[in-house]
Amino acid sequence: MSAAETERPILPPIRPRLTVEELLVAKNTQPIRSLDDLKADTFESDEELEEFIAFTYAERRRDVA
Secondary structure, eight states: OOHHHHOOOOOOOOOOOOOHHHHHHHTTOOOOOSGGGGOOOOOSSHHHHHHHHHHHHHHHHHTTO
16 A cells, blocks of 8 residues: 555544524524614724725725736
């Protein structure tokens, strides 16, 4: 038997397949009931948000030319 025959690929462990419902229960998720559920206070001010947006657009266009 050659070395190539004795080496086996390392595979991830087999996990049981769960339904979407089972995954949602496992993560203790709740349905979105209003837009307020999606609200996040990521930026402390409108200026900080505008700086982030300007930076994002500049980065997207940086390598286009």
